[in-house]
Amino acid sequence: MLRPDGIRALLDRVTDEPIIANLGSATFDLYHAQQRDANFYTWGAMGMVSSIGLGVALAAPEKKVYVIDGDGSLLMNLGSLGTIARQNPKNLVHIVMDNQQWAETGGQPTHTSTGTDLAEIARASGIAHVIRVASLEDFEDALDHAVNEDGPWCIVADIEEHGHGARPPVSVEENLLRFRRTFTD
């Protein structure tokens, strides 16, 4: 499975629901797949995307909220899984694209390359619904459940890293304000 294919599978299943993208490849690939006001692109604060998603999910319980995280990033913020489990937001879908590397800094292998299992960590943290997938077909099947059934969900997808598109020309402040207006207008 490739990250852009997973992102397209997600976009095929949403309308105006918020998607929060991790810095680097997830932000780049989401932008190139479809520009939407309900996309929140991050560029730093590595590891925080699941926490941002939790804040969005708590503030907007009427919307399903999707997070596209990465393995290197989630490894920086494993406590977030316990925080999410404790809050138990039914509307949060946390997708982890696990390429087993810090792709943005040269492809150095992360701990998932030597056996750390983020799905098991999510499960042990108390996340209600955790699925680990390795194929696009299984990812789409997991998404179908997550879209239609109460969560919180954590979907850990093993992906092959094939790089990403060019850095998109996004104003971070404008992105925030457009994203916020999808909730307040």
Place this chain on the structure above:
Amino acid sequence: MPPMHWTDAIVESLKSHDVWLIPYVPDAITWQVLSKLEQDPAFHTVPVAREEEAIAVAAGAYAAGKRAAVFVQSSGFGNTINSLAQLSQAHKIPVPTFVGMRGGLGEFNPVQIPSAHPIPGFLDAMNIPHYAPMVEDDVTSYVDGALELSFASRMPVAVLLYSQLVGAKRATS
């Protein structure tokens, strides 16, 4: 009329500014406020595992149209810096942050001192405004002002809670 207790003054200021979500890492100082916020249906409190999460949860709530304020202790303030800089400041997301300041008058734990004393300097270096009410008479005006500043200009603002205001934690407590 005597001033409100400092904890009640903070609760009332948060309410008057429509703050709803309260991500926190607890400590003995801020718990005096947090324990009231936890019981108050006007707020949703979110205990987190580490301080930078608190900033990010608050940022997410603001991005979704709500208002949040963060409570942490000085010993973990350093963990907030990346999120304050790369989320709150970079995206212009208001994150009012209350910091229980250890390391001052009456401190019994020497390791609290070198983490607390640099905080005003860190905040100055980051161009984050910070205010420290030292007497109960000042709490409402300082906290109201800090919240207004944060939300009007969409920036992080810190309120530092020193032992002069909140009392020193006792070694035996």
